[in-house]
Amino acid sequence: MGLTYQRSAKRVLRANFVNSPASDYIVALAGNPNTGKSTVFNALTGLKQHTGNWPGKTVIQAYGNYRYKGKMITLVDLPGTYSLFTNSPEEEVARDFICFGEPDVTIVVVDATCLERNLNFVLQVMEITPKTIMCLNLIDEARRRNIHIDYKKLQDKLGVPVIPTAARNGEGLNQLKDTVNRLASGLICPNPRQLRYEDSIEKTIEELAAELIPTLQDRINKRWIALRLIEGDYSVIASIKKYLGSSTFKEEFEYGTDTPRMGCFK
Amino acid sequence: MYTTEETTLANLPLGRRGIVKSLDAEGIIRRRLLDLGLIPGTVVEPIRKSPAGDPIAFKIRGAVIALRLEEGHRVCVRPL
């Protein structure tokens, strides 16, 4: 019962966002505006999402599929945002997808020429989900400007895979696809660097997270939800009610039986 | 204007770097400014003005971001 419950619940939550029963993995593309998410999306799926050198080109998420090593992967191109704190509808869309859509992998596309600003976003995603890949894009631009990034070291420090790419020229994309499959199938278990807050906040996070267990069970990152509640972001409550309380959830739960899948979400 | 007294971002002359001291904003505007990286301790540099003098583009944590005078006045800085 336990397993069935988890799996079907997972599928159902996701059904709020993607309806793609044929695909093996759902992968989200997130990141700051203008970092090349749509370019990565196009390069992987062969589709033609519009791209352009200005922040805000993509305002509606797009879906596309590709095959890699026998797996069918559905890729979701999210609108670019500066943060995942919900101050705008786009940010809420991106946050809800990453948190409640429970993608098998979230690729954060990052502008290598502007790492600090982009890492800010990566760290926020890593707070929600460990199944994060950092796609260090525009590496050609960084090279041209003599910016050297020790990405091996960065990968060690972050605890999630870091893949340098130049999506426009196709550089690094095979490695990206490979990493997606390995992370989604559980061959890699990331150990993301946890942000620590001051003791009083940490203590409250722990308390609240424990109390959230009956409501959220093991579906959503309770630490992250607790943190949002502490800082007073109530939109997250609305989203919990929306996605976990929806009627589809109940129905599907009663009938759903799915084969369990490998994963490393605890 | 080459003092080191606190002023606002909008008053900083072009090319003169400043360090963010505090934000005079609440709610959504404060959150947005923080998202842009305007956190106390951040070094900012005004780099160009629009032809009409407003908005002004600043170098903030590696990116060039334009803000209107109104927003610029909400950020207290100490010139460096």
Next chain:
Amino acid sequence: MGQTPQEWVVLNDVVHKAETFRNLQGENIHDKIVSNIYAEAESLVSDVVELTNIKKDWDHRIDDIVTSRIFGYPLMLVLLGVVFWLTITGANYPSALLADLLFGLEERFTRLFQILGAPAWLHGLVVLGTYRSLAWVVSVMLPPMAIFFPIFTLLEDLGYLPRVAFNLDRAFKRVGAHGKQALTMSIGFGCNAAGVLAARIIDSPRERLIAILTNNFVPCNGRFPTLILISTIFIGAGVASTYGNMAASAMVIGLVLVGISVTLLVSRVLSRTLLRGEPSLFSLELPPYRKPQVGRVIVRSFLDRTIFVLGRAVVIAAPAGTITWILANVYIGDLSIVAHAAGWLEPFGQALGLDGIIVLAFLLGLPANEIVIPIMLMSYLAAGAMLELNSLSAMRELLVSQGWTWVTALNVMLFSLLHFPCGTTLLTIRKETGSFKWTVLSAVITTAIAIVVCFLIAQGARIFDLV
């Protein structure tokens, strides 16, 4: 199981505890969280990034010119002019070539129908209705679009658009709107429905609504070639041929400037009446210029546009041609349906310096702006003598024989620029605003302005005896 009310109670309880903690803390916890994350990012960067002899980039120098006090605005105009001039000049030849080809084919089709002994109505419906409308749209719309868009995409990929918004924000601020509205307007050149969608980049609902309601004042893909066509045959043809294209470009720039002025004016009125409120935060990132992949961009965007225009020609223009031909050739009493309707609209059209058929064409063109010109031409042709319409001068002759003057030409262009959004755009506005009221208002505001402007010009010209 699922989520029982019991669990919501627990959730509310947790929310309450979080609130208590926040109140106890006193300090802004969100600030702490953000600072903490940025501090972490900073320390990571200092560990893994190394800069060797930083190259001074071109960006700086390009921006010095592009946003300069002296050159900033003129440069925008010059760029706009160059783009239009390239479009108009470049489109002339392929346009003529396509017209020759497609109307040559029309003759063959006609002969084929004669050989087969097909009835006249069938020939009319298929060749003079469906095929001809398709041929017009392809020869008139395709070349300018297939040239304009690759150039526009190059500017977009280079990173010029955010600079436009940077330069223009001051004007938008003055009228209580958001500078990113300039970006939504740029997208509007491609398609107003896309421009309306792009308004999502504006966070504040008030300013977003202003951008949505005014996007239509930018001539889209379907109207832009109409403006070019009429400018070329009425303005361009009036000047010595070497300067013809320049005069036509100047006319189109003039119209775009009218569109921008009306946008600002309407934004101002809206932000002082229905959409009053505080300006929201304006922040605009100016990304570094990036070298576009010139060859690839040109080929891709050329093909994209070609497929787009051809697709719309087949899906919309061809059926519209069929319907129009029927309307223009089915008689009730001794007048065709078109003639009845046009006769009824004639007084209104005349008051605006247009005529009944023009007004009818705009009304029937609601589904898509591309079909306005084909409908107009087809209706004129059915009413008058059969003409070979395979060249610009033939088109000019036809229009003049139908009583067109420079006032008619000007007002058709202005009406096209200012009138109600096309069906797709209206649906998009409905979806984006979620409100029927705003959708109707978007059509009412635009059409009212179009009517007033055309009326004033027509009456002015009459009073001062300029026609």
